[in-house]
Amino acid sequence: MARTMEKVDVVTVGVGWTGGIVAAECTKAGLKVVGLERGQERGTTDFLHIHDEYRYAIRYELMQNVAKETVTFQNTRKMKALPMRQMGSFLLGEGLGGAGTHWNGWTYRFLPYDFEIKTLTEKKYGKNKVPKDYLLQDWGLTYDDLEPYYDKFEKTAGISGENKNPYGGKRSSEYPTPPMVKTPILERFEKATQKMGMKPYMLPAATISTTYTNPDGSKINGCQYCGYCERFGCEYGAKASPEVTVVPTALKTGNYDLRFNANVVEILKQGNKVTGVKYIDTLSLEEIIQPADAVVLTSYVLNNAKLLMVSKIGEQYDPDTGRGTLGKNYCYQLNAGSTGFFDEQMNVFMGAGALGMTLDDWNGDNFDHSDVNFIHGSGIWITQSGNRPIAKNPVTPDVPSWGPEFKKASIYNFTRTLYVGGQGATMPYKENYMSLDDTYKDAYGLPLLRLTYNFTEQDRNLFKFSNDKTEEIMKEMGAKTVVPENVIEEYDIVPYQTTHNTGGTIMGVDRDKSVVNTYLQHWDADNLFVVGAGNFNHNSGYNPTGTVGALAYRCADGIIKYSKSGGSLV
Amino acid sequence: MSEKEKNISRRDFLKTSGIATGTLIGGGLIGGIIGYGMPKTTKVPDKKTEKTNHNLTSPKGRMFFTKDRDFNILSQATERIFPKDDIGPGAIELGVPYFIDNQLAGNYGSNAREYMQGPFFVGAPTQGYQSSQTRADAYTQGVSMLEKEAQSRYKKSFVDLDGEQMDAILTSFEKGEVKMNGLPSDFFFRMLRAATLQGAYADPIYSGNNNMDGWRMKNFPGNQMSYLNVIDSKEFQKIDPQSLANMEH
Ligand SMILES: Cc1cc2nc3c(=O)[nH]c(=O)nc-3n(C[C@H](O)[C@H](O)[C@H](O)COP(=O)(O)OP(=O)(O)OC[C@H]3O[C@@H](n4cnc5c(N)ncnc54)[C@H](O)[C@@H]3O)c2cc1C
Ligand code: SF4
Numbered sequence: 001m002a003r004t005m006e007k008v009d010v011v012t013v014g015v016g017w018t019g020g021i022v023a024a025e026c027t028k029a030g031l032k033v034v035g036l037e038r039g040q041e042r043g044t045t046d047f048l049h050i051h052d053e054y055r056y057a058i059r060y061e062l063m064q065n066v067a068k069e070t071v072t073f074q075n076t077r078k079m080k081a082l083p084m085r086q087m088g089s090f091l092l093g094e095g096l097g098g099a100g101t102h103w104n105g106w107t108y109r110f111l112p113y114d115f116e117i118k119t120l121t122e123k124k125y126g127k128n129k130v131p132k133d134y135l136l137q138d139w140g141l142t143y144d145d146l147e148p149y150y151d152k153f154e155k156t157a158g159i160s161g162e163n164k165n166p167y168g169g170k171r172s173s174e175y176p177t178p179p180m181v182k183t184p185i186l187e188r189f190e191k192a193t194q195k196m197g198m199k200p201y202m203l204p205a206a207t208i209s210t211t212y213t214n215p216d217g218s219k220i221n222g223c224q225y226c227g228y229c230e231r232f233g234c235e236y237g238a239k240a241s242p243e244v245t246v247v248p249t250a251l252k253t254g255n256y257d258l259r260f261n262a263n264v265v266e267i268l269k270q271g272n273k274v275t276g277v278k279y280i281d282t283l284s285l286e287e288i289i290q291p292a293d294a295v296v297l298t299s300y301v302l303n304n305a306k307l308l309m310v311s312k313i314g315e316q317y318d319p320d321t322g323r324g325t326l327g328k329n330y331c332y333q334l335n336a337g338s339t340g341f342f343d344e345q346m347n348v349f350m351g352a353g354a355l356g357m358t359l360d361d362w363n364g365d366n367f368d369h370s371d372v373n374f375i376h377g378s379g380i381w382i383t384q385s386g387n388r389p390i391a392k393n394p395v396t397p398d399v400p401s402w403g404p405e406f407k408k409a410s411i412y413n414f415t416r417t418l419y420v421g422g423q424g425a426t427m428p429y430k431e432n433y434m435s436l437d438d439t440y441k442d443a444y445g446l447p448l449l450r451l452t453y454n455f456t457e458q459d460r461n462l463f464k465f466s467n468d469k470t471e472e473i474m475k476e477m478g479a480k481t482v483v484p485e486n487v488i489e490e491y492d493i494v495p496y497q498t499t500h501n502t503g504g505t506i507m508g509v510d511r512d513k514s515v516v517n518t519y520l521q522h523w524d525a526d527n528l529f530v531v532g533a534g535n536f537n538h539n540s541g542y543n544p545t546g547t548v549g550a551l552a553y554r555c556a557d558g559i560i561k562y563s564k565s566g567g568s569l570v
Numbered sequence: 571m572s573e574k575e576k577n578i579s580r581r582d583f584l585k586t587s588g589i590a591t592g593t594l595i596g597g598g599l600i601g602g603i604i605g606y607g608m609p610k611t612t613k614v615p616d617k618k619t620e621k622t623n624h625n626l627t628s629p630k631g632r633m634f635f636t637k638d639r640d641f642n643i644l645s646q647a648t649e650r651i652f653p654k655d656d657i658g659p660g661a662i663e664l665g666v667p668y669f670i671d672n673q674l675a676g677n678y679g680s681n682a683r684e685y686m687q688g689p690f691f692v693g694a695p696t697q698g699y700q701s702s703q704t705r706a707d708a709y710t711q712g713v714s715m716l717e718k719e720a721q722s723r724y725k726k727s728f729v730d731l732d733g734e735q736m737d738a739i740l741t742s743f744e745k746g747e748v749k750m751n752g753l754p755s756d757f758f759f760r761m762l763r764a765a766t767l768q769g770a771y772a773d774p775i776y777s778g779n780n781n782m783d784g785w786r787m788k789n790f791p792g793n794q795m796s797y798l799n800v801i802d803s804k805e806f807q808k809i810d811p812q813s814l815a816n817m818e819h
Contacts, residue, residue, distance in 0.1 A: 049814055051793035054772035059678070070685040075696055082693040082700055085685045184804050224796035345806040349790055350797035389771035389790045402651040402744075402763050403737065411657055414788045414808065440687065490697040 002287035004279060008032045008257070010559060011292035013264045013275055013307065017545060018097020018531045018552040020242035021153070021251065024216065025556030027255035031563055033292055035256065036279050038263040039095030043243045047233040053388045057231040062102045064092035068443035071302060073493045075454040076431065077319065083440050088455030089492070090499040090562050091231070093300065096260070097243040099499060100545070104230040104353035104385065105206030105239055107159045108542035109150050109550075111364040112143035112169045117538060120365065121375055130375060134458065135329055135428040137537050140509040140518045143169040146550050149557075153549030154204075157240035160222045160354075161204035167360040180209045181525065182224065184420060185346055186329055186357045187370035190381040192476040198361045203381065204546070205354030206240040216249040227386025229353035240355065259354035262288075265444050267295055267311040267528065274313075274528045280300060280444055294527045294559055297505075299551070301534040302434070305504035306449040309436050314524055315514055317433050319452075325515050327434035329503035330451065331539040334424030334488065336460055336466035340479025345415040348387040356383030359513065362422070363541040374458045378422035378466035379541040380473065396481055420473050422466030423498075425541040429456045435503045454491050463488050500544050505534035507551075509570070519569040520551060526568050531555040591634050630668040630777050633675035633707065640713045641667060645730045647716060648766045650736050657788040659780070661766055669769030669778030670709070679706035701753050705761065712758040715750055716743075785811040793817075 009031035012019040023033045042062075055061045064070075064087070072081040082234055093099030113120055118136045121129055130136055151172050161175035179202035182190070186202075193200045207223045214220065221238040229239065237244045250256040268289070274290075276291035297304040308314050317328035358381040360366055369375055393410035394417040400406050437450040467484045474482045508514030511523040520535060522528040531552050533544040535538040540547075557570050595691060604652045634640040645667040654660030661667070677683055681704045689748030693700045703711070720728035728736065742748050746756035771785065773792065785792050791809035793816075800807050 049817060052773055052814055054768055054776060058768060058772075060683075065683050066685045067681075068684050073697055075694065079694065079697075080691060082691060082697045083685045083687070084697075085681075085699050088698060109681070181801050183802055222798075224798050225801040226794065226796060228793075277618075345789065347797075347803065347807055350801050350807075355801075388770050389785060389788050393767060402740075402766075403655050404655055407652055407655060407660075408657065411787050414790070439689065490694075490696050494696070494698045 002289045004289040006290065007239070007276070007291040007293070008034050008402050009292065009563060010034070010294045010296060011036060011290050011419050012296045012298045013248065013277060013296075014038070014098060014299035014303070015094055015096055015242065015258065016300065017100040017242050017246075017549055018555075019098070019296070020100070020246035021156075021549060021552035022296050022298060022531070022556045022559065023256055024246040025553065026559055027250045027253040029560045029563075030255065031560070032255050033250065033257070034292070035250075035258045035399070036262040036277070036290065037096060037260050038282060039260065041096050041258070042101070042233070043096065043383070044233070044235065044237045045168050047235040050232045050235050051228045053228070053390050056102075056228075057388065058390055060091060060231070061086055062095065063087065064094040070448060071176040072437040072440050072448050072450045074450070074452050075490055077452055081437055081439075081450045081452070084493050088494045089497050090501055091496065092499070094300070096247065096258070097233075097241050098300065098320075099106055100241045101233045101243065102231050103206070103241070103545065104543075105357070106354045106543040107154065107157060107204045107206045107387070107546045108379070109169060110143070110540045110542060110547050111167065111360075111366075113364045114540045115139045115142050115146070117376075124365070125369060125375075129369070131366075133430040134456070135364040135430060137508065137513060139537050140507055140514070143362075146547075146554065147172055149550035149553040150546060152553045156214050156216065156245055157206050157549070158208045158210040158214055159206055159240070162202045162203075164199075164201040165360055166199050167364065167366045175204065176214075177208050177210050177212050180205050180207070181225070182354065182357075183347075183351075183384055185348070186355070186382065188418075188477050189357050189373070189416070189420065189473070190301065192478075193359055193473055196473065198359045198380075198477055200357045200359045203354055203356035203358045203383065205352070207234075207238060207352040207354045208240060214245060216245070218245045218248055220244055225352050225354045225355065226348050227350050227352075227388070229385060230562060231293075262377060263444060264299070265310070265446055266308065267297075267307055267313060269311065269313055269525060272525055274525045294529065294562060296555070296559065297528075298532065301501045301504060301532050302449050304530050304534045306436070306446075307448070308505065308515070309361035310446050313522065313528070315436060319430055319433060322430070323432045323450070325506065325513060327504050329428035329506050329537055330432050330434050330453060331426040331428055331502045331536065332453065332491070332502045333426055333539055334378065334421035334422075334455075334463045334466065335496050335497050336424055336463050336470055336476040336485055336504065338420055338467070338470040338482050340418045340474040340477060341394070341413060341481040341483070341485045342416045342418065342479055345350065346418070347502055348384065348415055348418070351386040353385050356381055356386060359456040362466065363425075372461070372463040372465060374465065376425035376427065377462065377541050378424040378469075380420065380422050380466070380469060382418065382420050387414065396483060418474070418479070420468050420470045420477070423465050423541050423543070424459070424462050427456070427458050428503060428538050432456075436482070460488060461530050489557050500533070500539060502533040502536040502539040502544060504529045505532070506537050506539070507535040517568070517570045518554075519561075520555040521558055521562070521569050526566075527562065529555050529559055576672070623655055630665060632668070632671050634671045634679065639727070640710075643713050643716050644670060644709070646729050646736060647740060647762060648769070650733065650740055651763055651766045659756050659783050660715050661770060663780060664770050664784055665778045665780045666769030669776050669806070670699055670765050670774065672777050673765065674706050674709055679709075680704050683690070699757065701757075703753055708758055708761065711750060711753065712743075712755075712762065715748060715755070719748060749772065782811040782813055
């Protein structure tokens, strides 16, 4: 028999950026919040010995233990889905802060185009531009609706940036801190792209340029450009992450109860309300029930969908009939790019996760798509984020991958290569979705989540276009040899690509076409909220967390409203 | 004052800033202290490393391979992948075989943080590793298959082959041409190649990258506390590497 705890106002499943933001806002508003996190407590003082590439960047020490839970994967429905036995394509978070502890800190806003993509694309290019198997839809709110929440997230995280992007939506205020240092490597990119008529700007960074106190009174320190950033926690408290911002904010209200080793296995539902969640203490394996007036799923894209599926809340998407919304519109991203080989040595081992420059000339609908066979685009970027020796062994394609020639070339090139990338949007496709696996189980006996995903025609065309752009830029930057990425064919879950999974719990104004409304409130239970990049209807040419943070603030507003008035918020 | 004394050590830095003692939360000495005592350019050209007690009292040893022959086969294979040359040491001198051996005795070898539940099927390449074998199983089999190939092709032990013969066998593994039991040989090769590079370049606390010479070859400074003062420098910075071991006193 499960033990039942005392009822609280709000329970969140997982404590990363989304769980932390919801906790901070709700506790400040006087609500009692319990945060259930399957991983462990951790913070700045745990990161003193973090400059260890092998342990953290190669063996993924801070990330999800996939011995306990993973996903299964197939490219198409005709295959047999098999478990992702080792992490690869994306790196899932676990423990206080979630992936927000070891993220890179690129903090963008999506374009106004993104939120009204269907309407705007059809208006400009007609109804036939996008084939009907691409399940494009508007998000139900506009950029302007979300702007105050973007602003709030950027102020919480102290984002460093410059308001110089001519393509961005209107901003209500400047970035809270000035941009990071523009290094010689970034200047080289800036000069080349400006000469080519593009509009580069400093990448908005959560690895912040200078010490800053946020509106909640949390202090974030200035970045040291230590070069151990993505996949690592920051030993200086200089990377904006939940454990140096929203979590302490929630804790100091006295209204926040954080519980670790608490793996949620079910959302409990009665009639058209949820009553709380059931979790397992991962050490004792005891089952515990946490009743709450509102349940908030903040357990990342994959587990937010999985928990709804195992709890049988909402209707599973079926690609044959097109019915159902849960698991629909799973999207990912494309990684175009080019490596440039130079003669001179550069300080590539220094840097910070979000030290970079970027441009939007080939992103969104910022250029005319009449004559191309895709929509949307890619954010083009360069970063100096700290190259490390295990992961970085660049050689040109004529060099073998091991032996004397490899050793010489990889050592020579280590400090002599730069990379320009293109982060490509992906559009929802009828055959790309999430569901439950019928064979494999997690450590607690629940089915694994199953991903059915492959690159599409649109993806291949957009990839090619973006790859060419990066190649042109790298040439202009003066590289003596430029090697673009190989063209994409089948999606492969083995090599790391990006932890920008999106969709599956999409938002909208129509309950037949979305899982949650524009307050991220579930259509089938108005005291259940689901927030994260799972709410995205498609994925843009940017990193997701700026938009995820904004949605979490919007969600918190919704929860607080709901706690006062009840009922549907729309 | 020597260059070294002027620079506050990493430990002092962390202590003073309150990070080490946990007083950082809500506080913030760090903003004021950053940049203090750090050189504008750091140039310590010679090969000298800080001696720690660890080097003296903790010699390398084997934790996984029981037979010398197997360990020697592994050693030779890693040396072919990352050979000694005029730039510097190869895998053996860097301690890579000990690195791999020691890793095989731990979580890496037992795939402790990976999903190892059945049923097992052969999947498409896009679905990744699908064998029921742990890395410890795979290396044990892989090393014995290297020997078997040597015997059947050249009637000699792998360790007695000349370099080209070893390369021919390794290339067959790389191409997936050697038939292994329940495991593609190219998978074993990729794992061996990756582990060799890991052993060459991981912090020396893992028994490879001897004397940080892997890092020296690449001009990689290892564990430095801050590049704030040199991040805008146009000149390439040659910095003497530091290991995490230097933090253990
Ligand atoms: C290496 C890396 C680099 C990245 N870089 C960037 C970047 O530069 N810019 C950007 O915008 N984004 C980046 N991201 C993505 C970014 O980290 C995520 O978008 C963001 O952290 C997601 O926040 P979240 O709260 O939705 O989920 P998470 O941070 O994943 O938090 C979810 C939490 O829920 C917990 N949980 C899951 N299931 C359960 C359960 N059943 N019971 C209890 N707890 C559970 C998990 O343990 C986890 O702590 C990066 C990600 C990675 C991995
Ligand atoms: S690069 Fe900056 S933000 Fe990133 S871990 Fe180092 S000091 Fe922290």
